[in-house]
Amino acid sequence: AQSVTQLDSHVSVSEGTPVLLRCNYSSSYSPSLFWYVQHPNKGLQLLLKYTSAATLVKGINGFEAEFKKSETSFHLTKPSAHMSDAAEYFCVVTRGYGQNFVFGPGTRLSVLP
Amino acid sequence: GAVVSQHPSWVICKSGTSVKIECRSLDFQATTMFWYRQFPKQSLMLMATSNEGSKATYEQGVEKDKFLINHASLTLSTLTVTSAHPEDSSFYICSAREVRASGDFSSSYEQYFGPGTRLTVT
Numbered sequence: 001a002q003s004v005t006q007l008d009s010h011v012s013v014s015e016g017t018p019v020l021l022r023c024n025y026s027s028s029y030s031p032s033l034f035w036y037v038q039h040p041n042k043g044l045q046l047l048l049k050y051t052s053a054a055t056l057v058k059g060i061n062g063f064e065a066e067f068k069k070s071e072t073s074f075h076l077t078k079p080s081a082h083m084s085d086a087a088e089y090f091c092v093v094t095r096g097y098g099q100n101f102v103f104g105p106g107t108r109l110s111v112l113p
Numbered sequence: 114g115a116v117v118s119q120h121p122s123w124v125i126c127k128s129g130t131s132v133k134i135e136c137r138s139l140d141f142q143a144t145t146m147f148w149y150r151q152f153p154k155q156s157l158m159l160m161a162t163s164n165e166g167s168k169a170t171y172e173q174g175v176e177k178d179k180f181l182i183n184h185a186s187l188t189l190s191t192l193t194v195t196s197a198h199p200e201d202s203s204f205y206i207c208s209a210r211e212v213r214a215s216g217d218f219s220s221s222y223e224q225y226f227g228p229g230t231r232l233t234v235t
Contacts, residue, residue: 041204
């Protein structure tokens with residue numbers, strides 16, 4: 001079975017400072033991993049995905065994530081936070097094509113002026 | 114590309130009535146669509162997987178007779194909440210997986226999400 005842990009339910013950073021949102025996964029198979037962002041009362045937007053290619057994945061809006069198999073982690077980072085980054089972030093794991101998505105509990109990112 | 118729409122975006126209904134939510138893939142064909150439910154400040158919970166032309170597969174604990182799913186075409190799936198009650202109030206989100214015969218397999222894992230439907234039952 002697969003599972004996803006997002007270690008922080010809430011992260012607060014100041015505008016212009018780095019962002020780190022942590023994600024650890026458990027999977028019996030080589031996983032595919034995703035990060036999605038959800039703004040209040042909105043649907044989900046894909047930030048980036050890892051599907052067994054390069055371990056350092058670059059996404060939209062300056063976000064990137066690194067797949068570390070030895071640590072079973074897929075942490076999301078951004079060098080400089082913007083006010084518009086304030087939202088809920090979900091880490092997702094799937095076993096592969098045709099398999100369901102397993103969502104993490106989410107991390108709420110607050111960006112302080 | 115890969116846009117998924119939901120209609121309505123929000124709906125208020127009285128207890129005991131039924132509500133239908135539509136999920137459409139606008140620019141691609143989707144053999145599989147998924148329905149999720151999200152409670153306030155919580156993660157998404159998969160309710161069911163909908164395959165075009167066949168019966169939906171429901172997750173454990175989800176009432177099939179209460180949440181009716183129909184996936185009659187490659188671009189449309191519907192979720193009908195029957196005899197709605199206040200505890201059914203929630204944010205319902207659908208997603209769709211594109212049909213890919215070959216090629217970019219990295220995209221084959223992806224689900225494209227709709228904007229969600231806010232259901233309030235009074």
